[in-house]
Amino acid sequence: MKKVRVGAGSSGWPDFKDGALDVAQNGDIDYISFDHLAELTMAILQHQYAKDQTRGYIPEVIPLMKSLLPIWKEKDKHFKMCSNGGGANPPECANQVLKLAQELNLGGIKIGVITGDTIPLSRLDDLQKEGWKFVNLDTGVDDLKNVRDRLLAAYVYTGADEIIDAYSQGADLVIGGRLSDNSLYIGNFMYPLGWQFTDEYWDRIGAGVCVGHLLECSSWSAGTCSNIWEQIDYPKGNPGFPIAEMYENGDCIVSKTDTSGGAIRVQTLKEHLVYEVHDPENYIMPDGICDLTQIKLEQIDKDAVKVTKFADKSRGKPRPENLKLCLAYNDGFISEEITIVCGPKVFKQAEKAHEFVLRRLDHLGLKPREMLWSIIGWDSLCGPTVGAPPADYDPPEIGIRVAFKCDTKEEARACRTECGHLCWGSLGVGAGFTNPPAIRPVFALYPTLIPREAVPLKLEIKEVK
Amino acid sequence: MAKKKVKLMDICYYRSGDKGDISNIGLMARNDKVYEIIKKEVTPDRIKAHFKDWVKGDVIIYPMDNLNSLEIMMYQALGGGATKTLRIDQTGKAMGNGLSKMEIEVDEDVLTTIT
Numbered sequence: 401m402k403k404v405r406v407g408a409g410s411s412g413w414p415d416f417k418d419g420a421l422d423v424a425q426n427g428d429i430d431y432i433s434f435d436h437l438a439e440l441t442m443a444i445l446q447h448q449y450a451k452d453q454t455r456g457y458i459p460e461v462i463p464l465m466k467s468l469l470p471i472w473k474e475k476d477k478h479f480k481m482c483s484n485g486g487g488a489n490p491p492e493c494a495n496q497v498l499k500l501a502q503e504l505n506l507g508g509i510k511i512g513v514i515t516g517d518t519i520p521l522s523r524l525d526d527l528q529k530e531g532w533k534f535v536n537l538d539t540g541v542d543d544l545k546n547v548r549d550r551l552l553a554a555y556v557y558t559g560a561d562e563i564i565d566a567y568s569q570g571a572d573l574v575i576g577g578r579l580s581d582n583s584l585y586i587g588n589f590m591y592p593l594g595w596q597f598t599d600e601y602w603d604r605i606g607a608g609v610c611v612g613h614l615l616e617c618s619s620w621s622a623g624t625c626s627n628i629w630e631q632i633d634y635p636k637g638n639p640g641f642p643i644a645e646m647y648e649n650g651d652c653i654v655s656k657t658d659t660s661g662g663a664i665r666v667q668t669l670k671e672h673l674v675y676e677v678h679d680p681e682n683y684i685m686p687d688g689i690c691d692l693t694q695i696k697l698e699q700i701d702k703d704a705v706k707v708t709k710f711a712d713k714s715r716g717k718p719r720p721e722n723l724k725l726c727l728a729y730n731d732g733f734i735s736e737e738i739t740i741v742c743g744p745k746v747f748k749q750a751e752k753a754h755e756f757v758l759r760r761l762d763h764l765g766l767k768p769r770e771m772l773w774s775i776i777g778w779d780s781l782c783g784p785t786v787g788a789p790p791a792d793y794d795p796p797e798i799g800i801r802v803a804f805k806c807d808t809k810e811e812a813r814a815c816r817t818e819c820g821h822l823c824w825g826s827l828g829v830g831a832g833f834t835n836p837p838a839i840r841p842v843f844a845l846y847p848t849l850i851p852r853e854a855v856p857l858k859l860e861i862k863e864v865k
Numbered sequence: 866m867a868k869k870k871v872k873l874m875d876i877c878y879y880r881s882g883d884k885g886d887i888s889n890i891g892l893m894a895r896n897d898k899v900y901e902i903i904k905k906e907v908t909p910d911r912i913k914a915h916f917k918d919w920v921k922g923d924v925i926i927y928p929m930d931n932l933n934s935l936e937i938m939m940y941q942a943l944g945g946g947a948t949k950t951l952r953i954d955q956t957g958k959a960m961g962n963g964l965s966k967m968e969i970e971v972d973e974d975v976l977t978t979i980t
Contacts, residue, residue: 440948538885538946627878667878674891674934676882680927693929710931731949772944772951781954782963784917803951844949847885
């Protein structure tokens with residue numbers, strides 16, 4: 401049966417570079433994909449691009465390609481690569497990679513550059529005039545007018561169509577912007593296996609969406625962030641990245657190289673199949689909808705798991721008519737500070753400091769929109785689920801973290817400097833303090849939908865001979 | 866059979882993440898018997914009571930019989946979402962650990978079935 405080997409190259413920015421290089425060097429792969437973008441990264445990159453048109457892409461792409469391209473040449477240019485590291489500026493990212501390819505004297509590389517996922521804000525107004533409703537997916541309400549004047553960026557999670565086009569035009573490397581994490585993999589299954597966006601293939605595309613999900617967080621499917629982390633071995637300190645051997649019927653074997661650490665177990669994959677999927681019968685991606693309740697995992701070797709059908713039902717459904725559009729808007733500023741309280745009676749000291757700070761805010765007339773007081777060493781991660789500390793529990797030290805959200809940077813700074821300086825004046829004897837992180841602007845997200853046909857994606861092939 | 870209180874961490878694995886202000890927890894039963902128990906015992910009301918004011922919206926639970934797992938969605942659960950929240954855990958990666966502290970009552974012999 402026809403098959404293709406696709407490796408994970410990156411799950412975000414930054415990720416372990418040696419994981420990707422190991423997959424390229426030792427994974428016998430035909431394709432490798434690089435996701436560099438988190439939910440908010442595009443807003444930051446668009447902000448950079450607006451200020452300086454030579455920026456706005458993920459800078460990490462260049463050193464990564466500097467290490468990767470020689471391996472690609474050594475492997476007779478056998479594998480193809482796909483990346484969303486172009487961010488808000490794929491053409492410039494591609495230019496830099498082309499320059500690098502020339503410096504490395506690689507003798508020809510073709511890059512497919514995909515643009516058009518960034519939507520001009522005026523286009524949103526036009527679509528609204530044409531009657532389109534931008535319903536907020538978090539709240540179910542169209543209240544875009546409330547944030548319209550604070551909008552910073554608009555970007556669409558796009559699918560695999562242009563990736564497939566790029567490969568069919570001979571691209572060795574595809575660089576795009578907000579290509580969805582999942583589509584970076586789907587394109588690598590669909591093009592070589594000849595799958596189409598038609599009824600005959602939704603089951604297989606569904607299976608591909610599932611496997612793309614398993615690969616897109618790289619080392620997370622191979623033991624990092626696992627419940628069985630303590631049992632997982634990293635003899636050389638290098639993580640394993642998953643590799644999918646996808647067959648043309650949609651069945652797949654996920655494994656990793658012997659040269660890497662980590663593990664591929666039913667457990668490590670299961671953990672990822674339940675991660676951030678929401679309704680598991682309808683895991684919606686731009687290229688198809690996967691029914692994750694129809695997936696079966698089976699250990700077939702030490703570091704190999706077979707991913708097949710659970711029952712005789714389709715693993716996939718037709719792709720959605722609309723694409724996800726993320727709108728980022730300004731929503732004030734956050735300041736924070738951490739102070740370490742030294743025992744004895746750490747919780748009593750912290751309680752007293754909390755009371756002191758609240759009175760002081762009131763006394764100075766400072767009114768943060770939100771304030772969060774948490775105790776590192778007790779409730780900072782799990783909040784109210786931990787309850788109150790037992791009366792006889794007095795650890796040698798705890799951390800106090802206080803965070804404020806305010807409309808302006810000045811207010812955020814005032815809250816922190818006046819009330820956050822717990823180490824100087826708001827605590828008893830012996831407190832240690834840390835350098836507070838910079839006051840950060842809040843880029844809030846308004847997730848919504850946009851009709852597929854309203855997104856003018858463009859593919860261009862760039863080449864050095 | 867005698868009943869015993871256990872924490873979910875004794876009988877399940879978990880991984881959690883986010884999408885906007887939605888916290889999402891995959892709760893994986895460690896065997897078939899435990900899966901039948903958590904399907905009955907882990908309810909939206911109990912989850913909301915466990916997280917108190919950290920989960921302000923609805924809780925929806927989807928069963929995944931193929932993986933002995935529950936997919937738990939908690940709305941308005943991350944203090945506004947990754948980019949707006951004041952919490953240290955901006956993307957809710959520890960919300961699963963929070964859930965794992967929840968206690969349920971099980972038949973005494975269930976713990977002996979966990980490998």
